[in-house]
Amino acid sequence: MRNIESIWLVLLISSAAAGQTATSPNASPYAGSEACGACHEDISNAFAKSPHHLVDLDKKRGWQGRACESCHGPAQKHTESVSADDIRNPAKLTAAAADQICLGCHLNQPTNVGRLQSSHAKDQVSCTACHKVHANGPSGMVMRKASAINEQCRSCHVSAWAQFQKPFHHRLPEGVMSCVDCHNPHGSIRPAMTQIFAANEPGCFQCHGDKRGPFTFEHAPVRFESCATCHEPHGSANPRMLVRQVVRLLCLECHASLPTVKVSRVLGVVPPAFHDLRSPRFQNCTVCHQKIHGSHVDRNLLR
Amino acid sequence: MALVAPILAASILAAPILAQQQAGTPPAAPAAADSKPTAPVAADSKPAESPVPANESWLTGSIDFGYRWRTGVAGSFDAYRSIVNLGSGPKLLGAEFTLTDPKHRAFDQIHVRAYDWGDDPYSSFHLDAKKTKLYEFNADYRDIAYFNFLPSYADPLLARGIVLNEQSFDTRRRFANLTLDLLPGNWFIPYLSYDRDSGSGNGATTFVSDGNEYPVPNQLHDQTSLYRGGVRFELRRFHATLEQGGTTFKDDQSVYQRPGSTNFGNVLTPVLGRTLDLTSLLASYGIRGTSVFSKGLFTASAASWLDLYGQFLYSQGDSDVHYQQAATGNLYLQNQILFYSSQQYLLSAAAKLPHTTGSLGAEIRPLHRIRIVESWLTDRLHSAGSAGSSQLLSGVGISRPMTALLASSIATNYNQQEIDVFFDATSKLTLRGGYRYVWGDASDAILPPAGLASAEQGQLRRNVGLGAVTFRPSHRLSITGEAEGGSSGGVYFRTSLYDYQKVRAQARYAATASLSLSADFTILNNHNPLPGVGYDYLAHQESLSVLWSPAGGKRWDFEGSYSRSDLRSNIGYLSPQDLVMQASLYRDNSHTATALFNVNLPHGSRVSPKLTAGGSFFISSGSRPSSYYQPMAKLWLPLSKNLNWFTEWRYYGYGEAFYLYEGFRTHLVTTGIRLTR
Numbered sequence: 001m002r003n004i005e006s007i008w009l010v011l012l013i014s015s016a017a018a019g020q021t022a023t024s025p026n027a028s029p030y031a032g033s034e035a036c037g038a039c040h041e042d043i044s045n046a047f048a049k050s051p052h053h054l055v056d057l058d059k060k061r062g063w064q065g066r067a068c069e070s071c072h073g074p075a076q077k078h079t080e081s082v083s084a085d086d087i088r089n090p091a092k093l094t095a096a097a098a099d100q101i102c103l104g105c106h107l108n109q110p111t112n113v114g115r116l117q118s119s120h121a122k123d124q125v126s127c128t129a130c131h132k133v134h135a136n137g138p139s140g141m142v143m144r145k146a147s148a149i150n151e152q153c154r155s156c157h158v159s160a161w162a163q164f165q166k167p168f169h170h171r172l173p174e175g176v177m178s179c180v181d182c183h184n185p186h187g188s189i190r191p192a193m194t195q196i197f198a199a200n201e202p203g204c205f206q207c208h209g210d211k212r213g214p215f216t217f218e219h220a221p222v223r224f225e226s227c228a229t230c231h232e233p234h235g236s237a238n239p240r241m242l243v244r245q246v247v248r249l250l251c252l253e254c255h256a257s258l259p260t261v262k263v264s265r266v267l268g269v270v271p272p273a274f275h276d277l278r279s280p281r282f283q284n285c286t287v288c289h290q291k292i293h294g295s296h297v298d299r300n301l302l303r
Numbered sequence: 304m305a306l307v308a309p310i311l312a313a314s315i316l317a318a319p320i321l322a323q324q325q326a327g328t329p330p331a332a333p334a335a336a337d338s339k340p341t342a343p344v345a346a347d348s349k350p351a352e353s354p355v356p357a358n359e360s361w362l363t364g365s366i367d368f369g370y371r372w373r374t375g376v377a378g379s380f381d382a383y384r385s386i387v388n389l390g391s392g393p394k395l396l397g398a399e400f401t402l403t404d405p406k407h408r409a410f411d412q413i414h415v416r417a418y419d420w421g422d423d424p425y426s427s428f429h430l431d432a433k434k435t436k437l438y439e440f441n442a443d444y445r446d447i448a449y450f451n452f453l454p455s456y457a458d459p460l461l462a463r464g465i466v467l468n469e470q471s472f473d474t475r476r477r478f479a480n481l482t483l484d485l486l487p488g489n490w491f492i493p494y495l496s497y498d499r500d501s502g503s504g505n506g507a508t509t510f511v512s513d514g515n516e517y518p519v520p521n522q523l524h525d526q527t528s529l530y531r532g533g534v535r536f537e538l539r540r541f542h543a544t545l546e547q548g549g550t551t552f553k554d555d556q557s558v559y560q561r562p563g564s565t566n567f568g569n570v571l572t573p574v575l576g577r578t579l580d581l582t583s584l585l586a587s588y589g590i591r592g593t594s595v596f597s598k599g600l601f602t603a604s605a606a607s608w609l610d611l612y613g614q615f616l617y618s619q620g621d622s623d624v625h626y627q628q629a630a631t632g633n634l635y636l637q638n639q640i641l642f643y644s645s646q647q648y649l650l651s652a653a654a655k656l657p658h659t660t661g662s663l664g665a666e667i668r669p670l671h672r673i674r675i676v677e678s679w680l681t682d683r684l685h686s687a688g689s690a691g692s693s694q695l696l697s698g699v700g701i702s703r704p705m706t707a708l709l710a711s712s713i714a715t716n717y718n719q720q721e722i723d724v725f726f727d728a729t730s731k732l733t734l735r736g737g738y739r740y741v742w743g744d745a746s747d748a749i750l751p752p753a754g755l756a757s758a759e760q761g762q763l764r765r766n767v768g769l770g771a772v773t774f775r776p777s778h779r780l781s782i783t784g785e786a787e788g789g790s791s792g793g794v795y796f797r798t799s800l801y802d803y804q805k806v807r808a809q810a811r812y813a814a815t816a817s818l819s820l821s822a823d824f825t826i827l828n829n830h831n832p833l834p835g836v837g838y839d840y841l842a843h844q845e846s847l848s849v850l851w852s853p854a855g856g857k858r859w860d861f862e863g864s865y866s867r868s869d870l871r872s873n874i875g876y877l878s879p880q881d882l883v884m885q886a887s888l889y890r891d892n893s894h895t896a897t898a899l900f901n902v903n904l905p906h907g908s909r910v911s912p913k914l915t916a917g918g919s920f921f922i923s924s925g926s927r928p929s930s931y932y933q934p935m936a937k938l939w940l941p942l943s944k945n946l947n948w949f950t951e952w953r954y955y956g957y958g959e960a961f962y963l964y965e966g967f968r969t970h971l972v973t974t975g976i977r978l979t980r
Binding site: 054091094107112122145156163165167174175179182189198206209217239245252253265267273274278280296299 | 531535570614624666682711792825889
């Protein structure tokens with residue numbers, strides 16, 4: 001363990017040292033943003049209102065007056081030849097190569113700390129698939145309005161959007177919620193890139209605070225797996241977005257009363273009770289076991 | 304933990320001082336050493352003037368308001384409220400505006416958005432304000448009606464007819480979030496945030512007593528407040544975020560039945576010749592909780608070929624509970640065959656839940672075309688609770704005091720290690736292969752034991768192979784496919800992923816400049832062959848969407864999608880009353896389509912009306928056959944440069960084959976005006 005710590009320490013120190021000794025890029029011929037704007041007027045005008053325009057103004061960032069070339073590379077040759085071959089177009093690079101340009105500045109921000117777990121990054125979905133680098137507006141460089149975010153996400157995630165058309169769904173089609181309320185598009189350590197609440201709790205508790213606990217008597221699946229064990233988070237034909245049509249089958253699939261717990265070594269299998277399910281009274285388990293997410297009071301989750 | 308708070312406090316306090324130093328420091332000053340330029344600074348070091356025109360309007364935006372009529376709801380009004388819940392009345396349908404201060408005094412710009420105000424089931428408000436390099440402020444507020452009253456979900460008396468749903472509620476949940484980032488764009492960014500989540504309202508629940516359960520009214524009120532503050536250090540080659548926060552929680556639910564009425568509950572059959580009833584009840588929960596949490600994040604560009612990532616997350620929540628219950632009636636204690644007429648019950652309980660998560664990872668680029676991503680994650684959650692209760696059962700000739708002490712715990716340790724190798728075979732083709740190993744253990748116990756399920760332990764072992772291909776032969780076409788296959792040596796639950804295969808494919812094709820298509824396919828096949836489980840699960844979904852806007856949508860455009868999904872799940876269980884093997888079979892075969900057709904209608908020189916028509920439908924068969932139609936049409940009529948009139952029609956139709964009484968249909972017509980500036 002101590003060895004591992006030492007290795008990390010050496011790695012960090014050496015990386016910092018490497019950072020200090022990094023040299024500036026070659027003094028290639030730069031044209032300057034004004035030269036770019038002479039031909040690309042629309043882009044230049046939009047860019048002037050963009051948060052990225054700061055790159056053009058801020059001396060510290062090293063690209064003062066050359067913001068265009070911070071992504072597109074030296075443009076002097078391009079201004080002379082007017083050939084697309086003489087300028088770097090990130091849109092024509094591989095996603096990873098294009099992202100490296102963005103990450104040159106943006107890697108060292110908390111937004112990207114979950115990038116290694118991001119399925120977007122793994123599937124070569126580049127930053128520019130969602131962020132418009134030149135554009136500006138009330139949304140900045142990315143959609144901010146819930147309905148606009150949803151529209152952008154659904155352009156790829158068609159299947160997910162279809163699930164929201166089911167009768168019991170989170171309020172995304174209505175525009176009061178957006179995909180990023182639950183998912184972090186940059187990546188997250190939680191499954192399905194879901195958001196995190198209060199450091200390391202499931203993002204569901206952001207809105208469903210009454211289900212958060214800690215409970216005196218927990219219902220294990222909530223902690224060991226996720227809310228999605230019982231709920232379809234996007235939408236379902238079943239009330240309360242359950243994954244089964246009736247409550248008792250959902251419960252019985254785990255609480256199966258099977259005496260083979262030592263063979264299958266799964267939790268919750270042994271008979272919790274011997275109710276007669278033929279009686280309507282026992283067909284909806286949550287009528288009595290109402291504190292199904294966990295109870296502060298009763299070990300059987302009855303109150 | 305003890306160190307984080309003082310460091311954080313010192314950092315926040317030092318922020319303004321450092322910021323002032325930063326502002327007056329030449330670029331070569333030590334504070335900016337890590338922010339040194341990546342390219343030569345322009346020889347002409349005079350800051351470029353912003354080309355933004357200074358005479359832009361200080362206020363731009365639009366506001367939509369109008370009136371909505373709802374026709375009578377045919378069918379189940381409760382189901383309508385559970386699913387749609389839109390009502391009649393005057394509405395502020397939407398407002399979006401931007402305030403700009405050309406002199407950049409207190410702010411550069413303020414953006415405000417507000418939607419669906421006027422007793423709508425979901426209302427929202429959002430405000431963004433910023434002043435470059437000084438602050439960014441975001442405020443968000445949402446108010447969502449949360450209504451659920453569906454007999455098919457929980458009607459234990461269905462055999463006697465459709466009666467009160469015993470797990471229903473009519474509540475509102477309200478969320479507020481305020482976030483302030485100071486010195487954005489600086490290398491040192493302190494931030495503060497406050498979140499509030501509250502719910503309140505009424506409902507119906509059950510008071511469960513031995514031998515019977517009684518539907519009773521329920522008052523709900525809970526509130527969570529979250530406070531957090533931190534600082535981000537964003538340097539050229541290194542970033543670190545330190546955050547400290549805490550939450551407070553309270554839940555004051557009360558369940559009651561006023562004296563003077565008799566509630567016979569769900570069981571009308573006499574027990575040992577006596578009819579059970581409840582004549583009064585007051586049960587109140589006093590739950591108070593707090594939590595503290597710490598967060599440390601870092602990313603580092605260690606070298607041109609190496610990026611490092613790490614997270615340390617810690618939280619500890621605790622709760623204190625005081626529950627009291629007083630009930631009268633003809634009540635019954637089954638295990639002692641005891642009838643009593645009054646019960647006093649008091650309980651005090653406490654729980655703690657420390658939760659630690661750590662993650663480390665690296666992206667290594669040893670060669671131009673190869674990237675290796677290695678990540679490791681550990682997550683440890685241990686919860687412990689204890690409860691002490693005393694109750695007094697009394698009746699004619701009876702006074703039976705009873706006490707109990709219970710202790711509970713659950714613990715889970717989850718670990719995951721994954722390596723992925725990316726290979727850019729060509730500039731258009733990227734291949735990925737990887738391997739993930741997941742392992743952990745979990746335990747769940749309540750002492751003293753009662754019944755058969757008081758202490759359990761489980762293990763998780765899973766090997767997962769990963770593969771993916773991304774092919775972009777041209778700008779018009781991109782194809783992505785990824786596959787994952789897992790084999791488990793132990794899982795926690797019968798329905799957990801065990802031996803599974805997951806495949807996802809996606810293609811996007813821009814056939815012309817005006818026509819683009821995308822298709823999506825997913826399949827998940829999960830199988831657990833262990834004795835006593837025998838679980839088979841297969842789900843697949845296929846989707847196709849089209850966007851067609853000839854001539855850039857000048858005359859018309861169309862956007863549509865169609866999805867088909869099929870889900871089959873088979874698992875066995877023993878029916879608890881006779882321990883006979885039964886099968887839980889779940890089938891869901893659904894078709895979903897959405898469409899939106901925009902037409903710019905023929906017009907004169909001044910008026911150019913626009914018609915939008917479309918909507919969605921969902922039809923399913925299987926275990927819960929249902930249909931849900933939401934067609935709509937909207938007409939826009941510009942009356943002047945800054946004034947539009949619109950009218951919209953929507954229809955909601957919901958039907959269920961098995962629960963016909965839950966179907967509904969209604970029309971909504973909204974008309975209003977949009978003012979723009």
